[in-house]
Amino acid sequence: MSAGALTGRRILVTGASKGIGAAIARTVHRDGAEVAVHFNSDEAGATALAAELGERVHLVHGDLSDREAATEIWAAASSAMGGIDTLVNNAGAWIASPLEAEDNRAAGSDAWARGWDANLQLNLLSAADLCRQALLDFADHGGGAIINMTSRSAHRGDDAEHLAYGAAKAGLLSLTKGIARGYGHLGVCAYAIAPGWVDTGLAAGAVSDEVLAGLPLREVTPPEDVAELVAFLASGRARHLTGSTIDVTGADYVR
Structure with a gap:
């Protein structure tokens, strides 16, 4: 992508x-977009990113573990920028949902339920609620784009703890897929990106030398590779x- 390719977006x-979200914000901002940077607990990181990027950046706080937050986040971002053309649902977390605890089956059952509730809220329901806000808005303004960050786990499943x-x-x-099929006639495009291991704080603690040696490129994916793809999809090209x-x-996972 070239500088200015996202001017006006x-x-x-x-x-x-x-992580990936910060790389996306940097990349689309580089290409001329106005960006609403959403954060929850890491205010320092968001503030530092905004200071780094300078103009055309707006900070939006919200806890997506709260089912009401999506509406508030959308409204705040839309107000700050005078509208939204592209939604990037990047927020999520790799939360364990153990079948049972080693020393307490009842406690394990609680962990199972808590894990499912947290995963569904952070990794699906919050994104769905933001998609709903986007669709309602885009339908009145000639369309827009939704880019959802999924995972290779969406295809192959994850490990026993997740x-x-x-x-x-x-x-x-x-x-x-349903949004793309159901709302394309209204000018809405929807895309999913399914990364594997990405070079973020999570990967640094989870990718062993043995795992790294088994990757075809012998390296985890740089977050910038994901960000460049987001910028391309957001461009409408x-x-x-x-x-x-x-x-x-x-090529760690291929279909």
Whole structure:
């Protein structure tokens, strides 16, 4: 993408204080977009990012574990930018949902239920609620784009401790396809991106040397690779990719 390719675009990026979200905010801002940087607990990271980028950046706070937050986040971002053209649902968390605790089956049952509730809310329901706000808004303003961050786990499932995470991401993948099919005639395009291991704080603690040696490129994906794809999709230069899922795994997982 070239500088200025997103000039005039107004983009809301959730979970943008660090990691993939921060890389997305930097990239779309570089290309000329106005960006609403959503954050929850990492105010320092979001503030530092806003200071780094300078103009055309707005900070939006909201806790997406709260079912009411999506409406408030959308309203705040839309007010700050005078509207939203593109929603990037990046916020999420890899939350365990253990079948049972080793020393207490009852406690394990509670952890199972809590894990499912948290995964569904953060990785699916909050994104669905933001998609709803986007669709209501886009229908009145000639369309827009929705880019949902899913995971390779949406295709292959996740490990035994994270069954709920994989199921939630699969739900988000299906939601994206349904939006593309149901709202394309209103000018709405919807895309899903399914990364594997990405070079963020989470990967640094979870990718062992053995795992790294087994990756085809012998490296985890740089977050900038995901960000460049988001910028391209947000540009409107490939509208007929709507409904597609694009895997960004360095060939670690292929379909």
